[in-house]
Amino acid sequence: MELDMRKMRILQAIIDDYILTAAPVGSRTVSKNPDISLSSATIRNVMSDLEDMGYLEQPHTSAGRIPSEKAYRLYVNNIMQRAMLTPGEQRFIQDCYSNTINKVDDIVRQTAWVLSNMTQYTSLVLAPQMNAARLRHIQLVPVTEGRALMVIVTDAGITRDYIIDVPKDITYEQLERISRILTGHLKNKRLDKVNAEDIPELFSEMEAHRQFLDGALSLMSSNAGSGTKLELSGATNMLNYPEYSDMEKARSFLSVIESKDMLTQLLTEATKVEFSITIGNENASEELKDCSIVTATYKVGGNPLGSLGVIGPTRMNYSRVLAVLKHLGGSLGNILTNMFEEERQ
Numbered sequence: 358m359e360l361d362m363r364k365m366r367i368l369q370a371i372i373d374d375y376i377l378t379a380a381p382v383g384s385r386t387v388s389k390n391p392d393i394s395l396s397s398a399t400i401r402n403v404m405s406d407l408e409d410m411g412y413l414e415q416p417h418t419s420a421g422r423i424p425s426e427k428a429y430r431l432y433v434n435n436i437m438q439r440a441m442l443t444p445g446e447q448r449f450i451q452d453c454y455s456n457t458i459n460k461v462d463d464i465v466r467q468t469a470w471v472l473s474n475m476t477q478y479t480s481l482v483l484a485p486q487m488n489a490a491r492l493r494h495i496q497l498v499p500v501t502e503g504r505a506l507m508v509i510v511t512d513a514g515i516t517r518d519y520i521i522d523v524p525k526d527i528t529y530e531q532l533e534r535i536s537r538i539l540t541g542h543l544k545n546k547r548l549d550k551v552n553a554e555d556i557p558e559l560f561s562e563m564e565a566h567r568q569f570l571d572g573a574l575s576l577m578s579s580n581a582g583s584g585t586k587l588e589l590s591g592a593t594n595m596l597n598y599p600e601y602s603d604m605e606k607a608r609s610f611l612s613v614i615e616s617k618d619m620l621t622q623l624l625t626e627a628t629k630v631e632f633s634i635t636i637g638n639e640n641a642s643e644e645l646k647d648c649s650i651v652t653a654t655y656k657v658g659g660n661p662l663g664s665l666g667v668i669g670p671t672r673m674n675y676s677r678v679l680a681v682l683k684h685l686g687g688s689l690g691n692i693l694t695n696m697f698e699e700e701r702q
Contacts, residue, residue, distance in 0.1 A: 473591025
């Protein structure tokens with residue numbers, strides 16, 4: 358059976374109506390759609406065909422139909438038209454950032470709030486990940502006897518510094534040389550991929566200080582993923598939707614939201630692609646089988662270092678969610694890029 362244009366238009370009308378009402382859609386409702394000039398009898402026949410093809414489900418006898426997960430996948434891939442934010446909504450986002458303190462945690466927290474406020478779903482924002490950044494420069498600066506400041510600068514402009522113990526017989530000139538060799542051999546390498554095999558000449562030259570060098574490299578790689586923070590907002594927004602009126606279902610959702618490890622991993626993986634949409638059973642977590650998750654990557658200094666997303670019912674307004682994510686991700690990336698560039702100056 359072929360999914361022709363008539364079937365596609367009727368399916369779109371059903372999905373659009375169900376997204377708004379959460380009520381099964383009947384042929385009479387579809388016949389009132391100005392874009393569909395067909396009789397109720399013809400629409401009923403088409404809806405029956407769509408049900409046979411797996412795009413519609415009938416929850417109760419004599420009730421209207423609701424879209425299946427297969428229908429939502431077709432909708433987001435082929436039917437849906439991208440929405441645009443209004444100038445007023447764009448100004449709202451800009452105003453929300455205007456009073457934000459120049460701290461990454463504050464900016465990420467504000468982004469999560471704006472995202473949940475504008476979509477009315479549960480929002481997730483992953484702070485910039487150092488492990489996804491590539492090294493640009495490493496500098497060891499003596500501060501007191503036996504201690505030095507190790508400054509790490511990445512290609513995204515993010516700077517991190519750590520106090521490390523230094524053997525007392527290592528001179529300032531040796532620290533300078535170590536800095537040059539580390540930068541030369543590790544430049545453009547991801548922080549979490551740093552290892553001793555990359556700089557064999559330094560380890561052979563300074564074998565007596567192997568423990569110090571091992572410690573410096575270990576500090577870089579072990580701290581690459583530290584500080585990876587997930588900010589959530591609007592966890593209880595889902596309780597406003599009839600799909601979660603069942604207390605057991607609501608409790609199950611809130612429990613998975615409280616456990617951030619799985620969601621952190623989800624958004625970390627999402628950083629690898631520009632946008633992602635997983636619907637219902639496409640989600641790995643059993644507790645999220647009745648949800649859809651939409652994510653977008655944001656860039657800092659042109660590099661994808663974090664992601665943001667929303668969790669909502671499978672009948673979420675995908676078009677609006679994508680519009681909000683696109684604009685908000687761009688705003689977040691620009692703000693963080695400017696902030697890190699100011700830190701370097």
